[in-house]
Amino acid sequence: MTDTPVLLIVEDDAALQRQLRWAFEGYRIVTAATRAEAIEALRLHEPAVVTLDLGLPPDPDGTSEGFATLAEMLALKPDTKIIVASGHGARESALQAIALGAWDFYAKPIDIDALALIVARAFHVHTLEAENRRLAARAAPAAGFGGLLYASDEMAAVVRTVERVAPADVSVMLLGASGTGKELLARGLHDHSPRGRGAFVAINCAAIPETLLESELFGHEKGAFTGAVKTTPGKIEQAVGGTLFLDEIGDVPLPLQVKLLRFLQERVIERIGGRKPIPVDTRIVCATHQDLAAMVVDGRFREDLYYRLAEIVVRIPSLAERPGDASLLARALLRRHAEAMNLAVTGLAPDALAAIEAWRWPGNVRELENRIKRAVIMADGKLVTAADLDLADPDVALPLNLRSARESVDRRTIRQALAQSDGNISGASRLLGVSRPTLYDLLKSYDLHG
Numbered sequence: 001m002t003d004t005p006v007l008l009i010v011e012d013d014a015a016l017q018r019q020l021r022w023a024f025e026g027y028r029i030v031t032a033a034t035r036a037e038a039i040e041a042l043r044l045h046e047p048a049v050v051t052l053d054l055g056l057p058p059d060p061d062g063t064s065e066g067f068a069t070l071a072e073m074l075a076l077k078p079d080t081k082i083i084v085a086s087g088h089g090a091r092e093s094a095l096q097a098i099a100l101g102a103w104d105f106y107a108k109p110i111d112i113d114a115l116a117l118i119v120a121r122a123f124h125v126h127t128l129e130a131e132n133r134r135l136a137a138r139a140a141p142a143a144g145f146g147g148l149l150y151a152s153d154e155m156a157a158v159v160r161t162v163e164r165v166a167p168a169d170v171s172v173m174l175l176g177a178s179g180t181g182k183e184l185l186a187r188g189l190h191d192h193s194p195r196g197r198g199a200f201v202a203i204n205c206a207a208i209p210e211t212l213l214e215s216e217l218f219g220h221e222k223g224a225f226t227g228a229v230k231t232t233p234g235k236i237e238q239a240v241g242g243t244l245f246l247d248e249i250g251d252v253p254l255p256l257q258v259k260l261l262r263f264l265q266e267r268v269i270e271r272i273g274g275r276k277p278i279p280v281d282t283r284i285v286c287a288t289h290q291d292l293a294a295m296v297v298d299g300r301f302r303e304d305l306y307y308r309l310a311e312i313v314v315r316i317p318s319l320a321e322r323p324g325d326a327s328l329l330a331r332a333l334l335r336r337h338a339e340a341m342n343l344a345v346t347g348l349a350p351d352a353l354a355a356i357e358a359w360r361w362p363g364n365v366r367e368l369e370n371r372i373k374r375a376v377i378m379a380d381g382k383l384v385t386a387a388d389l390d391l392a393d394p395d396v397a398l399p400l401n402l403r404s405a406r407e408s409v410d411r412r413t414i415r416q417a418l419a420q421s422d423g424n425i426s427g428a429s430r431l432l433g434v435s436r437p438t439l440y441d442l443l444k445s446y447d448l449h450g
């Protein structure tokens with residue numbers, strides 16, 4: 001891996017190509033004489049900056065091939081800074097190229113010094129833009145999908161899936177351990193669907209006694225049972241035009257499963273004590289931490305209901321399976337709770353961050369939030385320490401082998417150094433006592449993101 005920036009020169013005149021090749025210092029020069037070669041070089045070297053002669057074969061005296069090359073390059077890699085050459089009297093085409101997304105132009109015959117300045121500036125701006133994008137991604141890790149915060153690719157993939165299925169009126173089943181954010185995802189799905197203007201109604205089927213669950217879901221007519229003093233619509237009706245989130249669907253007892261199935265098949269419900277079916281247009285999103293497929297095999301969950309509910313199944317990884325999310329969430333939650341409860345606290349001490357990265361988080365984000373809340377209250381100084389978080393040493397079972405043990409220490413230490421240096425690679429490499437290229441290599445080989 002090399003840090004030398006790559007400059008791609010697209011020029012069909014061999015003499016000019018040579019002249020340009022020698023004119024630049026400090027860059028790795030790659031040349032191309034045709035559109036095909038230029039695209040191949042773009043794919044292979046990903047140059048930050050390209051100089052492009054608009055007069056390429058088969059149209060060396062016109063600009064059509066040059067414009068086609070420009071468009072294709074920008075479509076493939078929009079952040080590339082492309083500097084087009086404008087021949088005598090071809091200022092118009094240069095301006096047109098800029099309108100199409102070229103970064104700048106230079107006049108022919110070439111004034112090498114002027115071109116060198118344009119190229120240097122293009123590299124500089126490219127670096128700044130890349131850095132800005134990186135910082136922006138860090139500061140606003142999620143586009144606020146349901147208020148979820150995440151930095152990991154694992155969670156980004158989940159959000160992408162949910163975003164994609166949101167507009168379709170299919171039933172979605174979210175599978176994940178407690179506290180992984182299932183309800184937030186369901187809410188995000190609702191907000192991103194055409195039903196977003198309707199109500200989002202959530203019910204936790206495990207938290208309601210069996211005897212009351214039917215009435216909660218389907219409602220009841222006045223006098224249907226002792227205590228039914230007035231007609232009350234259930235949650236399914238309350239969510240008409242919107243979304244009903246059935247959390248812990250695995251806890252719905254079998255008799256009620258039959259009634260739910262009928263609603264899903266026929267889109268009508270009957271309140272308890274009611275005589276007429278009521279049509280309802282409610283989308284169902286359900287969630288569980290249980291193994292529903294196994295419950296189907298055991299006969300504890302109806303197979304036909306399972307398939308009605310699980311048109312799309314989305315698995316949500318636990319917090320421990322989402323590299324980088326725990327420290328990101330810890331910082332965000334700390335800011336939130338410090339503002340509300342203890343303004344003196346401004347951040348997490350390095351030992352606290354290390355403990356957060358090492359902990360397995362059996363209770364996932366909910367546990368993290370509880371611990372941060374507690375720590376913010378307990379903290380004496382400006383920084384929350386590991387002791388404030390009250391995390392015992394995580395279990396240390398014997399790893400697979402020495403290589404995997406080393407790798408896991410490497411990963412943890414690198415993440416810790418990145419967290420402490422706010423993602424700055426130079427800072428992290430200093431903390432780790434390795435060179436920047438070494439750290440880049442490690443990030444790449446462990447598939448971590450700097």
Ligand SMILES: Nc1ncnc2c1ncn2[C@@H]1O[C@H](COP(=O)(O)OP(=O)(O)OP(=O)(O)O)[C@@H](O)[C@H]1O
Nearest residue numbers: 147148149150177178179180181182183184365366
């Ligand atoms: N990625 C996230 N970003 C911000 N907050 C989160 C995230 N994931 C979870 N939370 C917060 O953690 C808590 C638990 O999340 P949520 O209720 O969505 O989890 P759940 O999977 O539905 O849990 P359960 O099955 O136990 O109800 C909530 O306070 C939620 O706001």
